[in-house]
Amino acid sequence: MTPRAITGFGVLSAVGIGREALMAALRQPAPKRGPVTAFDVTGYPDAATHVAEVPDFDPTRFLGDKGLRSLDRQTKLLVVAARLALHDSGLKKDGAFVIPGIGPEQVGLCASNAYGSLEAVVELDRVAVLEEARYINPAKFPNTVANSASGYVSIWEDLRALNVTVSDGNCGALDTVTCADVYLETGRAPAIVVGGGEALSEALYVASRRLGSLMEGTLLGEGAALFVLERVESAKARGARVDALVLGTGTAFEPPANDGSLLHASATAMESAVSSALRDAGVAASEVDLVVSGVSQSGVFADAELEGFTRVLGAGVPVAAPKQLLGETFGAGGAMGMATAICWMDGAACGAMARGAVSGKVTTVVVTSLGYYGNATAVVLRRA
Amino acid sequence: MSTPLPRVFITGVGVVSPVGLGRVDFFRALAEGKNGVAPIESFDATPLGREMAGEVKGFRPQDHLSVAEVRHTGRCSAMTLAAARMAVADSGISPELLRGPRTAVVIGTTMGEADVIADLDHAWIKRGASAMARSVLVKYGSTLLSVHVARAVGAQGMVLTLPGACAAGNYAIGFAADLIRAGKADVVVTGAAEMIQELQFSGFVRLAAMAPVRCQPFDLNRQGLIVGEGAGLVILESEAHAMKRGARLDAEVGGYGLSCDGYHITRPHPDAVGSIAAMRGAIERSGIGPDDVDFVNAHGTGTRANDAAEAKVMSDVFGARRVPISSVKSTLGHCMGAASALEAIACVMTLETGIYPPTVGYETPDPECDLDVVANVARKGKADVLLNNSLAFGGYNSVVLFARPGALPVPVSILTASVGRLPGPQPSKSGA
Numbered sequence: 001m002t003p004r005a006i007t008g009f010g011v012l013s014a015v016g017i018g019r020e021a022l023m024a025a026l027r028q029p030a031p032k033r034g035p036v037t038a039f040d041v042t043g044y045p046d047a048a049t050h051v052a053e054v055p056d057f058d059p060t061r062f063l064g065d066k067g068l069r070s071l072d073r074q075t076k077l078l079v080v081a082a083r084l085a086l087h088d089s090g091l092k093k094d095g096a097f098v099i100p101g102i103g104p105e106q107v108g109l110c111a112s113n114a115y116g117s118l119e120a121v122v123e124l125d126r127v128a129v130l131e132e133a134r135y136i137n138p139a140k141f142p143n144t145v146a147n148s149a150s151g152y153v154s155i156w157e158d159l160r161a162l163n164v165t166v167s168d169g170n171c172g173a174l175d176t177v178t179c180a181d182v183y184l185e186t187g188r189a190p191a192i193v194v195g196g197g198e199a200l201s202e203a204l205y206v207a208s209r210r211l212g213s214l215m216e217g218t219l220l221g222e223g224a225a226l227f228v229l230e231r232v233e234s235a236k237a238r239g240a241r242v243d244a245l246v247l248g249t250g251t252a253f254e255p256p257a258n259d260g261s262l263l264h265a266s267a268t269a270m271e272s273a274v275s276s277a278l279r280d281a282g283v284a285a286s287e288v289d290l291v292v293s294g295v296s297q298s299g300v301f302a303d304a305e306l307e308g309f310t311r312v313l314g315a316g317v318p319v320a321a322p323k324q325l326l327g328e329t330f331g332a333g334g335a336m337g338m339a340t341a342i343c344w345m346d347g348a349a350c351g352a353m354a355r356g357a358v359s360g361k362v363t364t365v366v367v368t369s370l371g372y373y374g375n376a377t378a379v380v381l382r383r384a
Numbered sequence: 385m386s387t388p389l390p391r392v393f394i395t396g397v398g399v400v401s402p403v404g405l406g407r408v409d410f411f412r413a414l415a416e417g418k419n420g421v422a423p424i425e426s427f428d429a430t431p432l433g434r435e436m437a438g439e440v441k442g443f444r445p446q447d448h449l450s451v452a453e454v455r456h457t458g459r460c461s462a463m464t465l466a467a468a469r470m471a472v473a474d475s476g477i478s479p480e481l482l483r484g485p486r487t488a489v490v491i492g493t494t495m496g497e498a499d500v501i502a503d504l505d506h507a508w509i510k511r512g513a514s515a516m517a518r519s520v521l522v523k524y525g526s527t528l529l530s531v532h533v534a535r536a537v538g539a540q541g542m543v544l545t546l547p548g549a550c551a552a553g554n555y556a557i558g559f560a561a562d563l564i565r566a567g568k569a570d571v572v573v574t575g576a577a578e579m580i581q582e583l584q585f586s587g588f589v590r591l592a593a594m595a596p597v598r599c600q601p602f603d604l605n606r607q608g609l610i611v612g613e614g615a616g617l618v619i620l621e622s623e624a625h626a627m628k629r630g631a632r633l634d635a636e637v638g639g640y641g642l643s644c645d646g647y648h649i650t651r652p653h654p655d656a657v658g659s660i661a662a663m664r665g666a667i668e669r670s671g672i673g674p675d676d677v678d679f680v681n682a683h684g685t686g687t688r689a690n691d692a693a694e695a696k697v698m699s700d701v702f703g704a705r706r707v708p709i710s711s712v713k714s715t716l717g718h719c720m721g722a723a724s725a726l727e728a729i730a731c732v733m734t735l736e737t738g739i740y741p742p743t744v745g746y747e748t749p750d751p752e753c754d755l756d757v758v759a760n761v762a763r764k765g766k767a768d769v770l771l772n773n774s775l776a777f778g779g780y781n782s783v784v785l786f787a788r789p790g791a792l793p794v795p796v797s798i799l800t801a802s803v804g805r806l807p808g809p810q811p812s813k814s815g816a
Contacts, residue, residue: 104646105661114525117495124583125505133586134432141587142649142777144528145494148548154646155811160658162781163644164555167526167545170611175544179559181739182566186389188642205720206513207504207521253543257536259452264521272485274541334785370520376545381400 001181001280004246005235005384006227007089009195010084012077013223013326013340014052016082022339025325026348038073038222039202051157052216052221052327053200063156070139073222074116075149078360081224082109084191089228090240091191095096099238108161108189110180111150111170111226114166114331119201120144147198149197157180161189167331170294171251171369172196173225174334174377178249180229182264190234195335197224213328218297220224221327225335242384243342247364250274260371263298266277269376270308277378278312285313289362289379290344292337293356294369305370307356309378313366318356320344325352334369334377340363345383386642391567394632394786396475396619397729398467398482398575402438402612402716405770406470410726411733414741414759415762420570420716421610427582434574434594437580438612438717443805450706453532456525458497460615461532464577468533469617470574475619481571481629483649488569489530490544490560491617492552493577494721495584495779496526502581529652533573533617541569548801550683550718553616554784562621565795574780575617582722585611591650593687599718600745601711602616602691602753612717616725618732635732639669639793640770645779648812652693652775659697662781666771667701670785671793674702678738678766680803681727683773684711685718697773708765710758714744724774724782728804731770731786738767740809783803 010235011018013023017331032047034055041047059068059076059133062083068076086092086107090099097103097336120143124136147165154163162183166172173196198204200222208214226244235242252272256264278285291309295302306319323329329336344350345365350358363383370376399406400421401412413420424437438655440463448466450554457465472482495501500523505614507515526545534543542563546557553576560574588594588611595608621631641662647653667674683694698709713719719726730741739762746759772784 020634108642109644114527118501119499121495121583122505122578122586124508125502128583128586129506129509132431133582134589136583136586136590138590139589144587145584145777146496146550147549147776147778147780148649151644151649151780152813154779155649155813157645158811160644160646162642163778164559164642165547165778167547168530168543169525169527171537172527175542178542179544182562182568185566186562186716203508206508206526209518210513210516211518211521241678251542253489253534255530255538255541259450259456259535262456262528269540269577276485371527373528374535375527375531 001248004181004184004243005230005232005374006244007230007235007240007242007312008089009225009227009376010081010088010237011225012054012081013336014221015325016055018059022346023343023383026343026351038200050220051205052219054223071152072119073150074197077224078111078149078197079153080155081197081226082157082237085193085226085228086157092226093237094149099192102191104158104160105160106190108178108192108196109150109153109159110164110192112166112176112331114169114172116149117144117146118203118281119199122203163301168375169371170330171371171373171375171377172331174379175251177219177246177379178251182247184231191228191230191308192225194229195226196332198222198329198332218342219328223329224332243383244345244381246379247283247382248277248380250276250280250360252276256374256375259384264374265304267304269374270305270370271311271329273376273378274309274312277380281380283364283380287319287364288313288366290340290358290365291319292315292365292367293319293321293354294333295340296328305368309368318358319354320350320352321354322352334367391623391795392561392564392637393626394637394732395431395621395624396471397732398470398617399729400440400463400467400475401614401726402440407474407733414536414712414730415739417715417742417744426580429557432586432589434589435598436597436610438610439580440614456523457532458500460497460577460579462531463615464491464529464737465532465536467574467617468536471523471617471619472537477619484569488541488563489534489539489573490546490572490574491530491533491558492546492548492721493526493529493545494549494552494578496529497524498579498584500600501669505528537573548554548780549778550720550723551776551782552721552781553723553728554774554782554813557728558782558784561637561801572620573617577615578613578719578721580613582612584601586789595686596685598745599714601686601688601714601743602750602755602757603746604750606686606750608687610717612719614719614722614726616729620632635735635786636792639666639795640784642673643685643775643781647779650777651689651752656693656696658722659775659781661694662783663697663701666783666785676769677707677771678769679734680707680709680771680773682709682711682776683715692752695755698755699732703762706756707757708740708756710740710743712741719735724772728772728784730736731772734767734770735786735788736763740765776791783810
């Protein structure tokens with residue numbers, strides 16, 4: 001692919017809000033977690049052990065106190081991340097576009113979530129079941145649609161080029177980079193905000209418990225990470241700071257050997273995705289300094305992910321697991337990986353390792369995500 | 385600045401709709417104006433004061449899916465998979481050619497497996513968390529629509545769901561075409577699906593968007609939409625791939641336009657600036673002009689705001705020229721995420737037959753919608769270049785241009801995003 005420039009990002013994660021908070025947290029061995037406020041934890045005595053929410057998240061600090069009542073948590077996280085990213089990239093200052101020739105019509109959004117409408121669906125279902133469907137709140141009905149959060153970002157941040165929502169489970173956030181590359185390549189907008197968001201909710205917590213994933217040690221996280229992706233020449237022309245270059249992307253799918261199971265931890269898909277991303281990037285396996293993986297727990301999915309990229313990159317490449325710090329964020333997971341990768345390229349101490357250790361400068365990174373159904377995605381980043 | 389791009393063709397279609405399965409029955413029903421709307425049977429809608437819907441009656445997953453697939457799917461995925469199988473069969477493509485990393489799957493939807501989440505939710509609310517079965521939990525997530533199709537056809541490339549609400553079909557087909565143009569796939573199984581479920585039905589009622597009995601797009605006395613459901617899938621191939629296997633070319637996918645209103649979460653911008661840009665973009669990216677367009681398949685929901693906005697788009701893009709327009713939502717209902725995919729297939733069939741399907745129930749012209757509506761009876765006409773218009777929650781706008789093979793110049797990439805500055809009303813950040 002033609003390299004693309006990441007010219008800024010906004011991140012809200014379990015370790016804080018903004019890139020500085022993430023940088024600082026990565027330098028600490030074990031960031032402290034605050035109380036769970038995203039949902040009522042009465043009846044879930046172990047929630048604090050398993051849940052890592054965005055600390056002190058007060059959307060009014062960023063968005064003011066008007067117009068927030070009908071927005072769900074997912075939307076607030078995504079809007080704030082977009083605002084931070086647009087300002088960090090220099091496309092906006094004090095809420096307004098400031099680069100000549102780049103305005104609302106030139107900036108698109110491509111954002112992922114895996115379970116983005118869950119909070120609203122459950123809330124309205126509860127009304128429908130316990131009262132009657134005719135009493136559901138119409139102002140909240142749009143939140144049941146998976147593209148609602150992205151739509152609100154366009155309204156709040158005045159983004160009027162393409163607006164695309166992606167759903168590919170854990171791989172969605174990295175997929176948005178591939179999608180945006182296609183949209184940049186076909187000339188749909190000169191700048192596209194990419195990444196993903198996922199909000200904590202009681203439903204997500206309860207579902208994770210039922211599936212047994214929390215028992216295996218997964219920290220359930222939340223947050224949003226969005227990046228401004230531009231053509232390199234456009235970024236250079238406006239004198240933008242380039243945080244990293246996206247050199248290549250790869251996606252792959254492998255169905256299970258038999259159709260008895262729906263879940264499929266596919267090392268083969270991961271191997272194909274990483275091979276394809278390196279090919280797309282024109283980068284040799286030996287050039288990769290670090291894999292920022294989606295590994296969040298022990299078990300078949302972690303094993304498959306590790307095995308898949310190890311087949312391509314060898315066992316000597318250090319492997320980071322930022323989910324140890326940030327928690328599992330599903331549709332935002334790959335974006336959290338990209339954010340930490342940029343921080344590590346920028347000099348933050350490279351912690352949360354699943355394998356090996358980093359010595360020296362981090363220049364070329366492969367970020368990976370493995371889905372639950374046989375899908376895998378990889379993105380190759382290089383320090384600018 | 386422009387660069388030549390590969391051509392992309394539709395080589396097969398599959399349909400699950402309220403008026404029939406498969407391309408022939410589907411389009412015959414549309415052309416005849418057959419009514420697909422009837423009292424809803426899947427739940428008791430009486431307390432909501434609205435009871436009409438375009439349900440797919442008698443759809444039996446086991447007629448199209450394996451035993452394991454039936455076990456793994458909700459209704460939306462089952463319809464998706466059935467339509468995918470029909471599209472594959474219709475295209476005549478061999479399983480060997482579909483299998484592998486050069487085949488991608490891109491499916492659009494609004495809510496995906498709505499029955500799965502409803503079952504889980506209801507179990508949780510009524511009987512507690514332990515009542516949520518693990519075997520059902522793993523079936524939840526929009527991504528599964530594309531996963532099921534990929535498993536069935538052996539696709540190993542990009543497998544993606546695009547939840548683009550009521551424009552999802554156009555989003556999926558447009559992006560799928562872009563994947564081929566960008567050289568990232570040779571074949572894409574694409575389209576969209578949606579099922580009717582009580583929560584979303586209730587939501588439209590609570591938004592006061594639902595008509596009591598029938599959907600009458602562009603009519604002065606229109607009272608709103610009627611929800612529908614279904615799945616429309618197509619096989620897209622690069623020209624080189626299609627030619628190599630001697631495929632039948634149903635239609636060329638021309639340019640498509642995307643924009644976002646950034647105005648209101650459910651209502652279209654009253655000046656339709658984003659929609660205008662999307663339609664202009666689709667035409668411009670096809671290397672032709674508005675005068676080349678023969679027919680427009682309308683979004684045409686039958687709501688006052690949508691139809692009026694769409695009329696503004698037609699007036700702005702085509703000026704005094706009255707291009708025939710029609711909305712098959714008058715017969716299918718509004719199949720939400722599946723709508724623009726089913727309508728894309730209607731466009732394919734119009735290209736094949738030269739028949740513009742009618743807008744049923746069009747009785748009294750609305751001065752606010754001064755359009756050449758194909759009223760009540762199908763019309764024969766020139767069908768070389770058609771537009772499929774769609775709008776959606778979130779301010780999503782997407783227009784895809786379909787053309788008779790050979791009717792378009794070589795597609796080009798154009799650096800454009802010519803959405804004008806929005807005049808007039810200010811955006812609503814709260815959704816109110």
